[in-house]
Amino acid sequence: MNSLAKVKMRRMALLVGVSLLLAGLVIYGVIKPDPEEQEYNRVKNIILAGEPGKEDEETRKEFRKLMDKLKPETRERLITEIMRQRLTDAREKIRNMSEPEKQAKVEEMVVKVREGFSKLNPEQREKIKVDMNTDEGRKRLKKSIDFYYTEFTIQERNMLDPLVNEIMTGLNSL
Numbered sequence: 001m002n003s004l005a006k007v008k009m010r011r012m013a014l015l016v017g018v019s020l021l022l023a024g025l026v027i028y029g030v031i032k033p034d035p036e037e038q039e040y041n042r043v044k045n046i047i048l049a050g051e052p053g054k055e056d057e058e059t060r061k062e063f064r065k066l067m068d069k070l071k072p073e074t075r076e077r078l079i080t081e082i083m084r085q086r087l088t089d090a091r092e093k094i095r096n097m098s099e100p101e102k103q104a105k106v107e108e109m110v111v112k113v114r115e116g117f118s119k120l121n122p123e124q125r126e127k128i129k130v131d132m133n134t135d136e137g138r139k140r141l142k143k144s145i146d147f148y149y150t151e152f153t154i155q156e157r158n159m160l161d162p163l164v165n166e167i168m169t170g171l172n173s174l
Contacts, residue, residue: 036070036071036074039066039069039070040070040074040077040078042066043063043066043067043070043078044078044081044082046063046066047063047082048082048085076143079143080143080147083144083147083151084151087151087152102159103159106159106160106162106163107162109163110162110163110166113163113166113167113170114166114170116170117170117173125174128171128174129174132171132174141171148160148164
């Protein structure tokens with residue numbers, strides 16, 4: 001081979017090598033999981049593994065820190081997915097209950113909500129009031145109400161309206 005052919009072969013080999021390297025980097029970038037997505041899955045699994053409302057204060061603070069690390073869009077998606085999963089779980093639990101049993105359960109929850117609002121100390125009331133007066137608090141409340149109207153069936157809404165009314169009354173009383 002003459003020197004011109006050797007130079008062309010080297011260039012071709014170099015071009016193929018660089019192309020393979022770039023292709024490898026692109027494939028790695030596509031396949032490598034997004035750190036935000038990994039954190040999202042980790043937080044979701046932690047929250048769904050526990051019983052709702054059974055966590056202690058320290059665990060709740062840790063969840064809040066984890067949630068604060070997520071982007072707002074990711075946080076919103078996570079909350080919606082968790083609410084959907086909890087709704088599915090609740091539907092599964094009450095599927096075999098009779099109507100009177102379901103009504104009794106709703107009445108029990110209304111009493112618990114009333115007691116919860118009555119047990120709030122002035123500092124907690126003020127904290128909730130301030131939070132509900134922020135744009136983010138209003139958006140969360142609106143998102144929750146929208147979820148209620150879009151994800152719940154008409155029968156479920158009719159059954160749960162007293163509970164939602166009690167929650168709204170409690171929030172308005174703050």
